[in-house]
Amino acid sequence: MLANYTRSAHGLAELLQREGVEDKDVLAAIADVPRHVFIDDVLKHKAYQNTALPIGQGQTISQPYIVARMTELLRLAGVRDKVLEIGTGSGYQTAILAKTFTKVFSVERIKALQWQAKRRLQNLDLYNVTMKHGDGWQGWESQAPFAGIIVTAAASHVPQALLDQLADGGVMIAPIGNEDQQLVMVVREGEKFTQHVIAPVRFVPLIPGDIE
Ligand code: SAH
Numbered sequence: 033m034l035a036n037y038t039r040s041a042h043g044l045a046e047l048l049q050r051e052g053v054e055d056k057d058v059l060a061a062i063a064d065v066p067r068h069v070f071i072d073d074v075l076k077h078k079a080y081q082n083t084a085l086p087i088g089q090g091q092t093i094s095q096p097y098i099v100a101r102m103t104e105l106l107r108l109a110g111v112r113d114k115v116l117e118i119g120t121g122s123g124y125q126t127a128i129l130a131k132t133f134t135k136v137f138s139v140e141r142i143k144a145l146q147w148q149a150k151r152r153l154q155n156l157d158l159y160n161v162t163m164k165h166g167d168g169w170q171g172w173e174s175q176a177p178f179a180g181i182i183v184t185a186a187a188s189h190v191p192q193a194l195l196d197q198l199a200d201g202g203v204m205i206a207p208i209g210n211e212d213q214q215l216v217m218v219v220r221e222g223e224k225f226t227q228h229v230i231a232p233v234r235f236v237p238l239i240p241g242d243i244e
Contacts, residue, residue, distance in 0.1 A: 040080035055104040061131035067111040070122040091121040109203040111180035118168030119184035123149025130158040139168045171197040184240035186213045207235040
């Protein structure tokens with residue numbers, strides 16, 4: 033069973049390479065991280081398909097292509113060091129970040145998801161991740177600045193706190209919009225923020241306010 037899953041993760045990496053993902057470290061991370069660990073039993077058979085899947089609480093584990101692409105965009109922009117993820121969810125994107133960056137901080141507003149993700153990453157011996165139950169709109173001020181920020185839920189507009197917490201030369205990748213969402217990349221140079229539109233995307237919303 034385990035051998036099959038290992039082969040499947042490799043198969044998924046090969047599929048994503050054919051879809052255009054180029055960064056070797058990102059592809060190696062996809063081949064290495066068992067995605068089925070992040071998915072409920074009834075859906076595990078779909079773990080290595082290139083699709084988003086429900087993870088409970090009305091949330092989804094992102095499509096592998098988008099996970100790989102967002103990670104690759106940060107790496108191609110030169111980010112290596114300290115990254116912040118908003119929306120831990122299942123923890124799968126977090127695990128891919130843990131394999132491709134030196135240090136990862138991740139914020140999730142639903143406590144049950146955050147605890148589950150924390151256990152999963154510990155079981156995979158990924159110790160360069162620090163997680164917090166909190167509101168991602170606020171970022172993680174005490175750990176700032178971040179070389180990279182990745183947001184995995186769609187905000188109506190780029191959260192100001194995240195811009196403030198980006199290091200000089202830092203890069204943020206985030207889906208922006210409500211119904212019509214665009215993946216955007218924001219590059220910080222001093223107090224100048226340059227925004228590039230990457231592609232249309234579809235994410236669950238970045239919920240404002242209270243945490244659960
Ligand atoms: N990267 C995750 C994506 C999960 S979906 C994965 O692939 O599994 C997006 C996640 O963002 C959900 O878990 C949701 O609870 C979380 N989220 C939504 N609004 C948030 C907020 N304001 N702060 C932190 N997390 C938030």
